[in-house]
Amino acid sequence: MTVADALAVLRERGPDRAAENALLGEWLLARAGLSGEAGEVTVAPGSARDSVVLADGRVSGTVHRVPWARDAARVALLADGRAVVVDRADLTVQAHVNLAGDARDTVVLDGAGARTGAAVDPEELFMRGALTRIALMAGALDRLYEIAVRHASDRRQFGRPIGSFQAVQQHLVNIAQQVALAGVAAEATVRRAGGFEIAAGKLLANRAALSAGRSAHQVLGALGTTREHPLGQLTCRLWAWRSEYGDEHHWSTRLGVAVARAGADNVYPAITGGSTVVSV
Amino acid sequence: MLRFAPSELTDAELALQDQVREFLAAELPRGSFAPGLGMAAGRDEDFSHALAARGWLGMALPRRYGGAQRGVVDRFIVVEELLRWGAPVRYHWVADRQTGPLILRYGSAAQRERFLPAICRGEVSFSIGMSEPGAGSDLAAVETRATRVAGGWRVSGTKLWTGGAHENDWFVVLCRTSDEDDRHEGLTQLIVDLRAAGIAVRPIAYLDGSEFFNEVVLDDVFVPDELVVGDVGAGWAQNTSELALERAGPERWLSTYLVLEQYLREHGAVDERAQAMLGEVVAGWWGIRALSLSVARLLDAGQAPVAESALVKELGTRFEQDVLDAVWRLVPEDPDPAAGSLFERLLATAILGAPSFTIRGGTNEILRSLAARALRP
Numbered sequence: 001m002t003v004a005d006a007l008a009v010l011r012e013r014g015p016d017r018a019a020e021n022a023l024l025g026e027w028l029l030a031r032a033g034l035s036g037e038a039g040e041v042t043v044a045p046g047s048a049r050d051s052v053v054l055a056d057g058r059v060s061g062t063v064h065r066v067p068w069a070r071d072a073a074r075v076a077l078l079a080d081g082r083a084v085v086v087d088r089a090d091l092t093v094q095a096h097v098n099l100a101g102d103a104r105d106t107v108v109l110d111g112a113g114a115r116t117g118a119a120v121d122p123e124e125l126f127m128r129g130a131l132t133r134i135a136l137m138a139g140a141l142d143r144l145y146e147i148a149v150r151h152a153s154d155r156r157q158f159g160r161p162i163g164s165f166q167a168v169q170q171h172l173v174n175i176a177q178q179v180a181l182a183g184v185a186a187e188a189t190v191r192r193a194g195g196f197e198i199a200a201g202k203l204l205a206n207r208a209a210l211s212a213g214r215s216a217h218q219v220l221g222a223l224g225t226t227r228e229h230p231l232g233q234l235t236c237r238l239w240a241w242r243s244e245y246g247d248e249h250h251w252s253t254r255l256g257v258a259v260a261r262a263g264a265d266n267v268y269p270a271i272t273g274g275s276t277v278v279s280v
Numbered sequence: 281m282l283r284f285a286p287s288e289l290t291d292a293e294l295a296l297q298d299q300v301r302e303f304l305a306a307e308l309p310r311g312s313f314a315p316g317l318g319m320a321a322g323r324d325e326d327f328s329h330a331l332a333a334r335g336w337l338g339m340a341l342p343r344r345y346g347g348a349q350r351g352v353v354d355r356f357i358v359v360e361e362l363l364r365w366g367a368p369v370r371y372h373w374v375a376d377r378q379t380g381p382l383i384l385r386y387g388s389a390a391q392r393e394r395f396l397p398a399i400c401r402g403e404v405s406f407s408i409g410m411s412e413p414g415a416g417s418d419l420a421a422v423e424t425r426a427t428r429v430a431g432g433w434r435v436s437g438t439k440l441w442t443g444g445a446h447e448n449d450w451f452v453v454l455c456r457t458s459d460e461d462d463r464h465e466g467l468t469q470l471i472v473d474l475r476a477a478g479i480a481v482r483p484i485a486y487l488d489g490s491e492f493f494n495e496v497v498l499d500d501v502f503v504p505d506e507l508v509v510g511d512v513g514a515g516w517a518q519n520t521s522e523l524a525l526e527r528a529g530p531e532r533w534l535s536t537y538l539v540l541e542q543y544l545r546e547h548g549a550v551d552e553r554a555q556a557m558l559g560e561v562v563a564g565w566w567g568i569r570a571l572s573l574s575v576a577r578l579l580d581a582g583q584a585p586v587a588e589s590a591l592v593k594e595l596g597t598r599f600e601q602d603v604l605d606a607v608w609r610l611v612p613e614d615p616d617p618a619a620g621s622l623f624e625r626l627l628a629t630a631i632l633g634a635p636s637f638t639i640r641g642g643t644n645e646i647l648r649s650l651a652a653r654a655l656r657p
Contacts, residue, residue, distance in 0.1 A: 150657040166645075169652035176282060176655055177595045184286040184570040191288065200563035248560075253552055255559030260549035264541050268364045271565045272289075272297070 004190050010132055011139035011186060015102060015237070017042075017068055023132050028076045028125060032083030032117025039073030041085065042066055044107065045129055045245060046078060046122055054079035058111045059086060065244070069093050069105035077107075078122050084114035100236035129245035130202045131193055137205040137241050138186030140234045141212055145179040147231050148172060148216040151223075162219070171215040178208035178215075194275020199246075199255040206248050209238035255280055282588055282654070286570045287577055293357055300361040303334060308367055315366025315622075317630055318535035318600075320492070322368035323447065328402035331362075337376050338400035341384055345392055346400035352579040356572070360530035366538045370444065375399045377529075379406040379452060382469075382522050386510030391471070407474065409439045409453035409496065410519065417646045420463045420516060424455040424498060426470060432504040433457070435470065438497050445474055445481045445494040453498070454519050457512055467515035471507040472498070488617070488632035523642060527589040528575040533568045533596030535637055536604045539630045542623040543607050557606045564603070568596050587654030594647040597637040604630050 001009075001022050009019040017040065025041035044050065044063035052061030059079050069075050070093045076085045090113055094106040152163030152172055162168045185201035213235040217224050224231035246254075258280040259270055270278040289297065307330060316322045331337050339355040341347025348354070359377075362369050380399045383391050398404040415421040424437025435455060442451060450471055458466035474481070478501035483491035510518050540561060549555045571592050578585040608627065617628035638644045 146657070149655050152655075153657050163652070163655075166649060166652075169655070170648050172655045173591065173594065173648045173651050176651070177591050180282060180284045180571055180591065181567040181595075184284060184574070185567055187286045188570060191286075196566075199559070200566045203560065203563040204567045249556060252556040252559030252563070255562060256549055256555030256557065257559075259558055259562050260544065260555060264545035267541050267544060267562065268537070271562060271569060272360075274566065 003193075007131065007135040007186075007190050010135040011142070014139060015136060017071075020067065020132055021072075024125070024129060025072075025074075025076050027128060028083050028120065029085060029117065031120050031124070034076075034083065034085055034115055034117040037074070037085075040068075040071070041074040041076050042068050042072040043125065043129075044075060044077035046126065052077065052079040052109065054082060054084060054114070054116065057114060057116055059084055059109045059114045060111050061109055063107050063109075065096070065098075065104040066107050067105075068103045069107050070095055070103055075107055078120060078125065079114070081119045081122075083117040083120045085117070086112045086114045098237075098240035100233060100240050102237070102240070104240075126245055127193070127195060127198050130198050130251075131189055133241045133245050134182075134186050134189050134198070134201045134205050137209055137238055138182045140238050140241075141179045141182045141205075141208055144212060144216050144231065144234050144238075145175055147224075147234075148175050148219045151220055155223075168219060171219050174215045175212045175219075178212035182208040182212075188274075192275065195280030196255070196258070196270065196275040196278050199251045199258075199280045200274070202246055203248060203251045203255070206242045206251075209235075209242050213238055282591070283578060283583070283585060284571055284574045284588060285577065286574055289353075289357070293353060296354060297357050297361065299334075300336070300358050304361060304365045304367065308365065313366075313368070315538055315626070316368065316370075317366065317538060317626065317633060318363050319369060319373055319531045320535070320633060321363075321366055321370055323370035323444075324368035325371050325402070327368050328372040331358075331372070332400060332402035337372055337402050338380050338396065341380055341396055341400060345384070345396035347380075347396065352576045353573070356530060356576040360534065360569075363530050363534040364537050364541075371405055372399075372402050374408060374444070374448075375404060375406045377531075378408065378522060378526055379450075381526070382452065382509065382518070385521075386469075386514075386518050388506065390506055391509070395471075404450070405444065405448040407442050407444045407448045407451035409442055409451040409472065411439065411441045413438055413440055417643050419454065419519070420467070422454055422456060422467065424453060426455045426457050426468060426503065428457075429502070432502055433470065433508075435472065435498045435501045435503055438495060440495050441484070442481075442494045442496045443492055445496045446483065446491075448474055450474060451496070452509065454515050457515075460513075464516040466513055467519070468512050469509040469515045469518055470503045471509060472501060472503055476501050476503075478502070486632075487635070488629055524584075524586045524589060527641065527647075528572050528585075528592035528596070530569075530572060532593045532641075533565065533572065533599055535597075535600045535633070536607075536630050537565070539607050539623070539626045540603055542626050543610070546621060546623045547610075554610055557610065561603045561606055564599055568592070568599055572596065587651045590642075590647040590651040593641070594638075594644045594651065597644060600637045601634050604634050 006019040006023045024043040044066045047064040050063045092108040098104045182205045185204040189197045189201045335348045338347040339350045426433040426435045457468040460466040478499045480497040482495045484493040615624040615628040
């Protein structure tokens, strides 16, 4: 599966384990010279709370927020700068979930035997993780837009479709704008996944998640706030993905530092040329 | 469903971008002129002539009228560079952006021959005569009236917010030529000489003290038949299409760009607050520019992205204000409009100009209603 194909799957189908693992787990192992093993591999995204040490081919410590660790055959992680992979049988999983109830497990390693690969810059994994989240968020926002627009047309109150009220239309416009921004961000990062594009793309996706999410809930009213309703499922995931692989503060500061370093004369060239002009 | 499809610039388009950047660096180096904010920048006929000499006015007009026949995206590239540079675009702005395409689309053969080559050479300037005291967002309420006389029309009424009426050559006046059951019927567009007998131009003192906008009173002004644009009575549709397709250009999201750039030049982004602000606004521009460019591509493909244009203008103009607020928050004292610092002067000008961003060319409230018509399952 090419990167573009896998990102398209994430955008169209939502959190697809095969696509996400291909983009992150299998990529990390290939990057570290550890590919070739069969079985699903998930990746520890690298939380500030993590602490792991690698000694004599054994890993000890704890990593957090690992997607589907409980179901994976293997868990890949970065330990002391090296990519390592540990079999499910050699680690302990504490089940945790994100806001949407998706598995984000804590993995405890107690001198677990690990295949050790090459050194991989954690930034590379982080960027790639952000790329997956941009695609997921753009896809969720596409569906959120459809739900809000359909509801505004179907739902009648005061004897007419609620979408005929200007106050409701304002929410639809905001949703359309935010969804369009997240959409171009996702498409642009598929075309050119440089640091600038990923930083700007994740910022736009994060902003859209909060803003369009709020508007969509307002359009759907109480109906959208149940555990079963597809809108609630989408917004819960959007809120969770917002924090994964870089929140607004992370990416805005980082992008700002890079642009400031390039200097005032290069701000506009950066806006038009992205990572061909500025290194984030 | 909305049709935003982001695209990269082609090699030829990137080459054009480089040419414009080199031209500006050579002709208008930083520090050699007082940069303006977006389309409210300075007026400089010589500069407009220099642009014309490069083929950068009337870019989308056909060659037979002196245009470059290059399309909407090419014009987008030139305009965004001019605006972000703060270049003095005011002399040719309305003619190049609005009146040229209007005359090409609806004007008579004689009008095209008369005005389009002059627009492409940067030798004629236009204002807009749409708003009136009683007709703002509700443009069909215009009361300026043209009455048939031998060989033409006699026009009386009052136009408001006519930018540059005191310095431009012509303005296109939307007026009532007949009373119909449907008030969108019976409207007509006339090209009116701003120096004609019966015209009185009175400046409006704007918030920043400038007197660019005017009230224009027409008292029995004679307009010959050959200056009627398109069909008598078809003014509403013509005027609407003139507005709709010019909405989403770079002038709708670059009005405060220079405030940010000059802040960085003078202060840098030395702390986390400034860095985060910079990252936020740069990401915003990157995304909005992609949407705006995609509208230009749709126009080049012969489509009529009315809803997309309205969404981008609504988004872009609010963004211009957000950028301003974000930079302003980093400044401890209220800016002095006569300060020695260029940043401070630009900030003051932007603060005083910002309320108009979300009003001019169609208020955001009207744009939202317009766009919402397309937001259906």
